[in-house]
Amino acid sequence: MKKVALATAAVLAAVFVFLLATLPPRPAAIPLDSVDPDLRSRTVRGAYHVHTVRSDGAGSKAEVAAAAARAGLTFAIFTDHGDGTQSPDPPTYSSGVLCLDGVEISTNGGHYVTIDASPSPYPLGGEPSLVVEDVRRLGGFGIAAHPDHPGSELAWRDWDAPFDGIEWLNADAEWRDERPARVARALFDYFVRPAPALASVFDRPIATLERWDTLEKRRSVVALAAVDAHGGARARIEGTPAFGIGPSYEASFRSLSNRVIVERPLTGNAAQDARLLIDAVKAGRVYSVVDAISPDAVLALSDERGFELASALPGGAQVFTFTRGNRRRLELHAAAAPGAPPVPWVVSNWAGPRHAEPPAEPPAPVTGEVVPLPVGSAWRIEKDPLSSGRISAAGDVGALEFKLRADARASQFVAAVSDLKGIPGVRRILFRGRGTRPMRVSVQLRFSPDGARWTKAVYLEPAEQEIAVDVASMVPAESGNRTMPDLSTAQSILFIVDLVNARPGDSGGFTVSALRAVR
Numbered sequence: 001m002k003k004v005a006l007a008t009a010a011v012l013a014a015v016f017v018f019l020l021a022t023l024p025p026r027p028a029a030i031p032l033d034s035v036d037p038d039l040r041s042r043t044v045r046g047a048y049h050v051h052t053v054r055s056d057g058a059g060s061k062a063e064v065a066a067a068a069a070r071a072g073l074t075f076a077i078f079t080d081h082g083d084g085t086q087s088p089d090p091p092t093y094s095s096g097v098l099c100l101d102g103v104e105i106s107t108n109g110g111h112y113v114t115i116d117a118s119p120s121p122y123p124l125g126g127e128p129s130l131v132v133e134d135v136r137r138l139g140g141f142g143i144a145a146h147p148d149h150p151g152s153e154l155a156w157r158d159w160d161a162p163f164d165g166i167e168w169l170n171a172d173a174e175w176r177d178e179r180p181a182r183v184a185r186a187l188f189d190y191f192v193r194p195a196p197a198l199a200s201v202f203d204r205p206i207a208t209l210e211r212w213d214t215l216e217k218r219r220s221v222v223a224l225a226a227v228d229a230h231g232g233a234r235a236r237i238e239g240t241p242a243f244g245i246g247p248s249y250e251a252s253f254r255s256l257s258n259r260v261i262v263e264r265p266l267t268g269n270a271a272q273d274a275r276l277l278i279d280a281v282k283a284g285r286v287y288s289v290v291d292a293i294s295p296d297a298v299l300a301l302s303d304e305r306g307f308e309l310a311s312a313l314p315g316g317a318q319v320f321t322f323t324r325g326n327r328r329r330l331e332l333h334a335a336a337a338p339g340a341p342p343v344p345w346v347v348s349n350w351a352g353p354r355h356a357e358p359p360a361e362p363p364a365p366v367t368g369e370v371v372p373l374p375v376g377s378a379w380r381i382e383k384d385p386l387s388s389g390r391i392s393a394a395g396d397v398g399a400l401e402f403k404l405r406a407d408a409r410a411s412q413f414v415a416a417v418s419d420l421k422g423i424p425g426v427r428r429i430l431f432r433g434r435g436t437r438p439m440r441v442s443v444q445l446r447f448s449p450d451g452a453r454w455t456k457a458v459y460l461e462p463a464e465q466e467i468a469v470d471v472a473s474m475v476p477a478e479s480g481n482r483t484m485p486d487l488s489t490a491q492s493i494l495f496i497v498d499l500v501n502a503r504p505g506d507s508g509g510f511t512v513s514a515l516r517a518v519r
């Protein structure tokens with residue numbers, strides 16, 4: 001018996017020694033004395049995409065800021081889940097770390113992170129391209145979140161939408177495609193060498209980097225590395241109600257960071273420093289470093305030469321330059337980088353003469369015959385039992401006043417409905433619309449015989465506007481990939497307010513007039 005115990009202990013000891021001998025390497029230290037002090041004073045290091053107890057994170061903002069300070073960071077961009085209606089906290093310094101508030105919004109096409117946006121007058125959600133449009137209207141900068149996330153609900157999927165930024169790497173998505181044995185090994189390593197263990201499951205996100213490079217042919221998109229940190233034990237995991245245990249904030253912050261090159265050194269005035277930082281991020285004056293490989297990389301940035309290496313290159317590391325026309329970006333690859341294929345150690349943004357802002361797309365000219373939409377009935381109301389609505393119609397003007405039932409979410413909706421006798425050949429629906437305040441109203445077609453609905457949300461504001469809804473741009477109101485039924489079976493048109501872009505208890509009104517169809 002004693003012999004067996006001894007043998008077991010010996011095997012365990014051998015395994016333990018083997019595991020310790022094969023830990024991921026410590027971050028390499030590279031001397032930075034030769035780096036221009038002005039450049040160093042204008043290069044600020046921080047974490048982007050951080051959750052707190054305000055959504056599904058484990059720590060308060062103050063606790064997270066303290067962890068960021070321990071990891072040597074200067075700023076942290078908080079991105080708790082939300083619908084964009086709440087006022088962000090003003091920028092503050094906590095533990096010497098500049099704390100900025102953003103929001104992570106759930107759309108039908110994945111998560112979208114916004115920074116620097118004014119609070120929205122209505123909840124943001126629904127079609128991803130419309131959320132991108134709303135964030136732009138609110139003055140915000142929007143980032144397509146974790147395109148590589150294997151959770152298809154969460155990963156950004158709309159590559160045609162004019163988003164401003166992209167997460168080229170997301171630490172919370174990277175481990176999910178690894179084999180269980182690899183994750184188990186990383187778990188052991190985590191207790192000995194936390195940040196290198198987290199980075200040990202990173203790979204080169206091939207598809208996302210290729211998408212980013214392809215977008216660069218048409219327009220500039222800023223790439224950031226996301227820690228997507230939730231910290232320690234937390235009540236639920238993003239997208240599920242399950243309890244989760246994640247890496248500590250500090251370990252996440254030591255695994256990767258973004259380096260922003262600001263115009264002048266930060267002064268300690270939170271509002272002014274936040275402005276400097278956000279302006280630099282928007283301009284793409286930012287690069288990411290996998291600090292777990294080595295935090296000691298510094299890039300310089302000039303108009304003429306773009307990003308350049310300004311620190312020493314460790315043995316075996318290589319510099320790669322990618323070019324698109326006269327724009328360039330850099331990658332530094334380290335000899336001992338984890339992953340298959342290996343994750344780049346440093347990724348710069350694209351630099352050089354910026355693309356001219358693509359001209360605002362003029363609405364496609366209306367060709368074809370414009371006729372009144374052949375509605376077969378007067379306006380009426382449809383709604384859930386406890387919400388209320390009142391309709392008044394005069395001539396071709398229909399006005400709806402609504403109040404969605406307050407308290408819990410229970411598919412509240414109020415709609416103004418008119419019957420159709422089919423609209424064969426109609427390519428576009430035109431109308432004049434205004435809301436009592438900024439709001440989104442869904443224009444829907446309902447088809448017989450099964451009542452399937454196709455929808456497109458439009459933005460209304462107090463000033464009346466001409467609105468065009470291309471029938472081809474409408475999407476199914478219920479999830480699922482289907483083709484639109486024959487337009488000759490279109491049975492009703494609905495103008496509907498529901499919980500996609502309104503909250504329980506919301507009230508207001510909108511007016512629709514001059515309904516026309518383009519054939």
Ligand SMILES: [Zn+2]
Pocket residue numbers: 104111145146154238
């Ligand atoms: Zn997310």
Ligand SMILES: [Zn+2]
Pocket residue numbers: 049051079104228238
């Ligand atoms: Zn997140």
